Amino acid sequence: MSKSSTNRFYRFLLWREKHIRERVFIPVISFIVGIGTALAAILLKQLIHFIQAQLVAGDREGMNYWLLAYPIIGILLSGLFVRYIVRDDISHGVTKILYAISQRKSRIKPHNMWSSLVASSFTIGFGGSVGAEAPIVLTGAAIGSNLGRLFRMEQKTLMLLVGCGAAGAIAGIFKAPIAGLVFVIEVLMLDLTMTSVLPLLISSVTAATMSYIFTGTDAMFKFSQTEAFEIGRIPYVLLLGIFCGLVSLYFTRVMNRIEGVYRRLTRQRQRFLLGVVMLSILIFLFPPLYGEGYDTIESLLDGQYIFLMGDSLFHGLSGNYWGIVLFMGLILLTKVFASSATNAAGGCGGIFAPSLYLGCIAGFVFAHVSNSFGFMYLPEKNFALLGMAGVMSGVMHAPLTGVFLIAELTGGYDLFLPLMIVSISSYMLIVAFEPHSIYSMRLAQKGELLTHHKDKAILTLMKIDHVIETDFLTVRPDMTLGEMVKEAIARSSRSMFPVVDRNNVLLGLVLVDNIRNIMFRPELYERFRVSKFMVSAPAKLRSDMPMEQIMRVFDDTKAWNLPVVDAAGHYMGFVSKSKIFNSYREVLVDTFSGD
Secondary structure: OOHHHHHHHHHHHHHHHHHOOHHHHHHHHHHHHHHHHHHHHHHHHHHHHHHHHHHHOOOOOOOHHHHHHHHHHHHHHHHHHHHHHHOOOOOOHHHHHHHHHHHOOOOOOHHHHOHHHHHHHHHHHOOOOOEOHHHHHHHHHHHHHHHHHHOOOOHHHHHHHHHHHHHHHHHHHHOOHHHHHHHHHHOOOOOOOHHHHHHHHHHHHHHHHHHHHHHOOOOOOOOOOOOOOOHHHHHHHHHHHHHHHHHHHHHHHHHHHHHHHHHOOOOHHHHHHHHHHHHHHHHHHOHHHOOOOHHHHHHHHOOOHHHHHOOOOOHHHOOOHHHHHHHHHHHHHHHHHHHHHHHHOOOOOEOHHHHHHHHHHHHHHHHHHHHHHOOOOOOHHHHHHHHHHHHHHHHHOOHHHHHHHHHHHHOOHHHHHHHHHHHHHHHHHHHHHOOOOOOOHHHHHOOOOOOOOHHHHHHHHOOHHHOEEOOOOOEOOOOEHHHHHHHOHHHOOOOEEEEEOOOOEEEEEEEHHHHOOOOOOHHHOOOOEHHHHOEOOOOOEEOOOOHHHHHHHHHHHOOOEEEEEOOOOEEEEEEEHHHHHHHHHHHHHHHHOOO
């Protein structure tokens, strides 16, 4: 941007501040964010479909050997793009948004407005077994964040615009405006208030409308309910919810363990080779694992499940009732390996599509097996639809998102009651074993997750660097009482002195109250040394501790001041409760005022 253009922009900012109130300007920005995220979502879908059309031309039969090569090419292109052009980690898109909200004052790097879009189009277009939704959610959030920074918005507004971008992305790619709004509340854990509801709705509705204009008003998946829901099926719906919860738990834990295995491989070449070999073998054995899997979902919702086995090694079992169960069950178990391998090898994608995919298969398998016992007939395509909501709710810990997203994706509003039953029961089961979603568990373990609990949210936003005090004079253990009085006590207004060795390692503390009876007796100045009257600190705070843990230490020790050390024990300063309380009030006003 030239100097003259910059000056004109600054003049516009001053004019806006003078003539347009922020409560009016924020809806305008949210409208722009909705348009931008919708265009990004549409572009990503078109790129993926274009690449897929060029490779497979709509017919995958007999192309198993090509299915081995395509994902490798896509992951390689994506990895090279990220390594040599982006030069930054763009994986785990939703986790990055949560981290930006919790730890980076809602600032997302500008390249995220396009880098995930390009990388995921290579990965998914060539058959990577992941979804495009998490990358587009990161893209939308980055659009909101950087647009807010362009207009010099404060932190709480920036957080809201990040939510607007994420809501617009979900609404745009799924044509699901309500799901976009609920996603921001449940998954990104932003509080819904009268201040925030209007911008979020504007972004969601705008993005969905743009998607309708460019791609038509049809639901993403064509679903026609040929059999009405019967009250007598409610026990089976509850059992399906429990089954979906178990599938979600399996998916979450296995994915974390597989990612841990890949993280232990120090070289990217090793991760690439292991990932592409695993993915290629799985796709060769189970062709439905190729790509996002939405064609598999459409087949199951349409009742055409037999065709899924047509070009696999299991095609001979396609007419066998239990052969179908075996094939689908194996896919249910191996999908998590295919998705993990895709991302670990260098691809870029999310778990939206895999969770929908697994849920559809889980619901189908549940109904298919239940019907074999002849207790009560369960419509398999209806239960496949319900399973999508169940697994998504469990994996994301977002029951409302699961309900509204599946209803809007398929137009299956007549199944609203069973959708809610499945989603809630699945969520209640997994939350008993995993308190955090697959997106947030890493941040929660580090104490870096912003939640709906406002006290914890404020502590998460606070940093120890902002409250540490460094004006305490240090003393050495070999100093005499006289030296300490002259060099430390006389020159300081503090009543506490850290004792450090020559390497600045904290050894203990000297409290003025403890030596008051001898500090005014000059005849004792050479008799006592600091090492004789220093005491241990009630506790030592580490510089990498989250603020919530620091407050627990203060509560446990009943102390008012505690020393801070680094990982090697070197003294860094002190933290006081009063400083924390003052910082707490400032963050509360800056972040949540106006709610």
